Amino acid sequence: MTKTKAKPFLKWAGGKTQLLPTIDSFLPETFRHEYDVTYIEPFVGGGAMLFFMLQKYPNIKRAIVNDINPHLIKTYTVIRDEPFSLIGTLNELQNTFKSFVEYDQQKDFYLNIRNRFNQSQLTDVEEAAYMIFLNRTCFNGLYRENSKGGFNVPFGRYANPTICDEELILADSELLQKVELLNGDFSHTAEHVQGYTFFYFDPPYRPLDATSSFNSYVKESFDDNEQIRLKDFYSNLSAGGCFAMLSNSDCKGRNVEDDFFDKLYEDFFIERVYAKRCINANATKRGTLTELLIRNYENYQGEPTNLFNS
Incomplete structure (x- = not known):
């Protein structure tokens, strides 16, 4: 019998399972060759990226994940x-x-x-x-x-x-032995930077419109002010030499006049990639949309997929 692979134990809105090959192709080229990597996820959610990374990259020697939801981290x-x-x-x-x-x-x-x-x-x-x-x-x-x-x-x-x-629980338990678990604000993860450090951010997505808002994972909202605070944190990490990638919704894909993220992250590399949204109360609104992958480094193995030329 084939041993069960570790994978998310919860169904989670915004889970990254079907985007993993794309995200993988945009990892820093140096990441694949660095022997001793610190991997940090400030918004772990369902953990699709975490389980994928730990199984594919044994050069991750330290993994720190965080989420503001205390039930999830428990x-x-x-x-x-x-x-x-x-x-x-x-x-x-x-x-x-x-x-x-x-x-x-x-x-x-x-x-x-x-x-x-x-x-x-x-x-x-x-x-x-x-x-x-x-x-x-x-x-x-x-x-x-x-x-x-x-x-x-x-x-x-x-x-x-x-x-x-x-x-599945036993497979996940085995893999999580090397993971440090934190419950709190994303900003506290900066305290765990050590050596070659790669951050992957998957925050609550900015709503595409007034009817598509779903970021109430906890009672505290994650509004545009929080998105801006996250960008400032991202910039500080970048200035400190950390490698970082961030996912978010592509509001411009719904409304070409909405360039919130294009302006907010104009100093970084923005890619638009296709992703299928599977969780929506209205089945007609499930489908293929573009999402953003934002990185603070240039060298990677993938090909540019930007659908909007500036």
Whole structure:
């Protein structure tokens, strides 16, 4: 039997799985040959890039990932440190959920777990298990919080959801042994720069329009002021000699007059790449759009894909 590869254990809006080959082609040429690399992700999210990088590049000797969502980082931590306890709790949830044959029974169980996740004092293992359970059974696999920080995604409709993927948890746990996990503002990751350091940023995307906004992963919003603060952080890292790549939405692809990012990152290299958006309540709005890859270095293995000539 082929050993299960480590990959994201959650479905996450904006996940980078289908963009990984493109992102890989734009890594710094020196990255591939440097022996001792420090890899930092200030917005780890679902972790597609993290799991990909750690499996493909053994020259990454230190990996530091951060997210402002405390439930998310708690879940990563439990998978890394207590995988067997997590598997036991997830199996109990899975068996109970699947013992209900009626949709309304499953929905009631889901809402009960959601309420406990938001209000109860939980052990770390319970919190992580509930996080995974809710992700596997909620509508469209979303993670969203209200203004009070409560998870508020409604119940989904799945015939036979996999709530406990034991092999995946163990594979992810093994890979996460070399990862330091942080919970806080992205700016604190600068404290972990050491030697040859590569940053990959995947922040909450700037909305393409008023109806497409989805960056409520936590109660704190990530508005244009935050995007500007992130750019200043990116510039400071660049001035300090770090290599950095950043993903974001291509607002100009929707509105040619919207050059927010083109002006904000005019001192850096901006590429437009195609990506398929898979999470949207309206199926007609799922499809292929352009996204931005912004880097602070010139040498890479890919070919320029800029769709707008300045």
